[in-house]
Amino acid sequence: MAKVTIKGLTKIYGENTVVNRINLEIPNGMLVSILGPSGCGKTTTLRMIAGFEQPEEGEIYFDEERITDIGVNKRNIGMVFQSYALFPHMTVAQNIAYGLEQRKFSKEKIHEKVQAVLKLVHMEPYADRKPKQLSGGQQQRVALARALVIEPRVLLLDECLSALDKKLRVEMQAELRKILEETGVTTFFVTHDQEEAMTLSDYIVVMNNGLIEQIGTPFEVYERPKNQFVASFLGKANFFKKERHFDNGETDLAEIFAVRPEKITVSKEKNEKSLKVGKVDFITYSGNITTYAIEVEGSQVLAEIQNASANEEIVKGDMVHIGWEQGAQIPLEV
Missing domain, CATH: 3.40.50.300 (P-loop containing nucleotide triphosphate hydrolases)
Known part of the structure; x- marks a missing residue:
């Protein structure tokens, strides 16, 4: 040893x-x-x-x-x-x-x-x-x-x-x-x-x-x-970008952060956690979890919901609100 x-x-x-x-x-x-x-x-x-x-x-x-x-x-x-x-x-x-x-x-x-x-x-x-x-x-x-x-x-x-x-x-x-x-x-x-x-x-x-x-x-x-x-x-992650906007009209990348799929909430109705709106592309049932693939602003966001709290009313094609806690954001090196 x-x-x-x-x-x-x-x-x-x-x-x-x-x-x-x-x-x-x-x-x-x-x-x-x-x-x-x-x-x-x-x-x-x-x-x-x-x-x-x-x-x-x-x-x-x-x-x-x-x-x-x-x-x-x-x-x-x-x-x-x-x-x-x-x-x-x-x-x-x-x-x-x-x-x-x-x-x-x-x-x-x-x-x-x-x-x-x-x-x-x-x-x-x-x-x-x-x-x-x-x-x-x-x-x-x-x-x-x-x-x-x-x-x-x-x-x-x-x-x-x-x-x-x-x-x-x-x-x-x-x-x-x-x-x-x-x-x-x-x-x-x-x-x-x-x-x-x-x-x-x-x-x-x-x-x-x-x-x-x-x-x-x-x-x-x-x-x-x-x-x-x-x-x-290492696992799955959703990536989001924040841009800086300058007075001359130019922009640059200010920050990238990740949110794990299990930290994403999905709801048909807007609530206090709602941050973005997207369309459900497909839904995968895996026994213990349901995975929602949601098109948001031209990109795909994955959300994994424990089936004890999964919303069976959400179906493919629905418009849904997604959100996450502030602490779920993982800042990444740009």
């Missing part, structure tokens, strides 16, 4: 700078999600922490130890890949024991550690099975156990839940969080799934075009995004 510090980390492929002088400081025992669109640099960052890629510039520290030039096998990291990468000819117990055998642990110590980690991931009854005899969720547990049994200083998870179906993925999110809290290992989790990042993380690092756009807790990056990219990538 270790604090991880990254200073000016840069990776260049040909003429493309895929990671551009990023800085991070992650306290010991934290779970950090690196979130962003395809090609943003998140997996490359993970591979540099692992030692699979060497940076052109920058430094990586585990606690006070500079590990930038240290080989993969000497960093004592655990890693779980999207494919799990289990050995098909080995049993569950043999897969988990492999890293300990490479480190020359005694047979007695290997047995003790394997049994402990099997219990941790609730896989004791499956110790003698081969990977092909396991479900996707069970294989994911084995891969996690294999990464944890060596007691890594840092654990790296690369899209490790994406191969699971949605129901199992949600179940594994909660289970993974519980296991990592028990072990206390510093963890980096790469994902493109915003909901997954929100559920699992102590901190979220939002990346775009090789840069870090924002670092914060799930609450901070959702409720107080710095800019339009973060607001739109």
